[in-house]
Amino acid sequence: NAEEQPPFTQGSSAAGGGSAATDLPQHFAPPRWVHDEDADECAACGAPFTLTNRRHHCRRCGNVFCNSCTEKRSPVLALGVVEPERVCNKCHREIPAENDFISTHLPLLLKGESFLRIQMLGAKRHVMLRMLSDMSSLEISAPNEPPRYIALADVSELRAAPDSLVAFSVSTPKARTKLAAPTPAERTAWLRALGEAVRIGTAPSLKDRIEEERGTGARQMREERLRLQAERERLEHLEARRAERARFKEEISSKYSVGSTPRVGASLGSSSFSPKPSHLGSP
Numbered sequence: 001n002a003e004e005q006p007p008f009t010q011g012s013s014a015a016g017g018g019s020a021a022t023d024l025p026q027h028f029a030p031p032r033w034v035h036d037e038d039a040d041e042c043a044a045c046g047a048p049f050t051l052t053n054r055r056h057h058c059r060r061c062g063n064v065f066c067n068s069c070t071e072k073r074s075p076v077l078a079l080g081v082v083e084p085e086r087v088c089n090k091c092h093r094e095i096p097a098e099n100d101f102i103s104t105h106l107p108l109l110l111k112g113e114s115f116l117r118i119q120m121l122g123a124k125r126h127v128m129l130r131m132l133s134d135m136s137s138l139e140i141s142a143p144n145e146p147p148r149y150i151a152l153a154d155v156s157e158l159r160a161a162p163d164s165l166v167a168f169s170v171s172t173p174k175a176r177t178k179l180a181a182p183t184p185a186e187r188t189a190w191l192r193a194l195g196e197a198v199r200i201g202t203a204p205s206l207k208d209r210i211e212e213e214r215g216t217g218a219r220q221m222r223e224e225r226l227r228l229q230a231e232r233e234r235l236e237h238l239e240a241r242r243a244e245r246a247r248f249k250e251e252i253s254s255k256y257s258v259g260s261t262p263r264v265g266a267s268l269g270s271s272s273f274s275p276k277p278s279h280l281g282s283p
Contacts, residue, residue: 025135027201028078028102031062031210039064044088058088060095061210077102078206101200105193113190116180117142118167129179129190135201138170138194140177150177152201158194160187170194 034043036055041048043063049055056070057063059081065088072092073084077099087095112130117140119125127142131152138155141147154172161167165184168191170177181187204212 025133027135027205029205029207030079031207033062034064042066042069044069056086058091059085060087060091075099101196105196108189108193109197118178118180131197135197152198155198158191160191
C-alpha cells in the first residue's frame with residue numbers, strides 16, 4: 001500500500017479541515033513526519049515491521065508504530081484534524097487537555113475581554129486583557145495609555161480574590177495585577193484559561209518535544225544495541241574458551257591415556273603367589 005501521508009502541511013500550524021482557532025500559535029507547529037523507510041521497528045514497543053506487522057503513523061507525533069500501539073482514535077485539533085484519527089497511546093493521553101485548550105480556552109484568550117483593573121486605594125479603570133497570538137505574553141491595554149505586557153513565563157501565581165466573586169490577580173515576581181471580571185462565571189473561565197496558557201505556553205512546543213523524545217529514543221536504542229552486542233560478544237568469548245578447554249583436555253587424554261583404568265584381575269608380572277594347601281599340615 002502507499003505510504004500514509006501527514007494530516008497537515010509541513011510548516012503550517014493547521015490544515016485540512018480547520019479547527020476552533022483558525023490560526024494556531026507556532027507553539028502547535030506539526031512535528032516532522034517520519035517516513036516508512038526510516039522506521040524498521042515500532043517506536044513504542046520495538047517490534048520489528050514485517051509483511052504482517054505493518055507500519056502505522058500517529059496523526060499527532062508523526063512517529064511510526066505497529067497496529068497494537070495505535071489502536072486508539074482521536075481528533076487532533078492542534079494539527080487541524082477534527083475527525084477521530086489513529087494516534088499512539090502516549091499522544092492519546094495528552095490530546096484531551098490539548099484539544100480542550102484549543103477549542104475552549106484559546107479562543108477566549110485570543111479574543112480578549114474587558115475587565116476592571118483595581119488600582120491602589122480601590123480606584124478602578126476599564127482595561128482590555130488578551131493573550132498575544134504567539135502565546136508569549138498577556139497584553140493589558142487601556143484608552144490613551146501604552147499597553148502593558150506580562151510574559152507568561154513570568155507568571156508565578158493566579159489567584160481568585162477571597163473577598164470578591166469577580167476579582168482575581170495575576171502575579172509575577174515583580175508585580176501583581178488585580179482585575180475584576182464582569183461575572184463570577186467569566187472569572188472562573190479566565191482563571192482556567194490563563195492557568196492552561198501558562199502551563200502550555202511555558203512548556204516546550206509540541207514539535208520541539210517530539211524531536212527531543214526522538215533523539216532520546218534513538219540514543220537509548222543505540223545504547224541498547226551496543227549493550228546487546230557486547231553481551232553477545234562476551235557469551236561467544238566464553239563459549240570459545242569452553243570449547244578450547246574441552247579440545248585441550250581431549251588432546252591430553254588421547255596422548256597420555258589419562259583416565260584409563262587397569263583391567264581388574266590383570267597379570268601383576270612374572271611373580272605369583274599360591275597359598276599352601278591346608279591338608280599338608282605343619283612340618
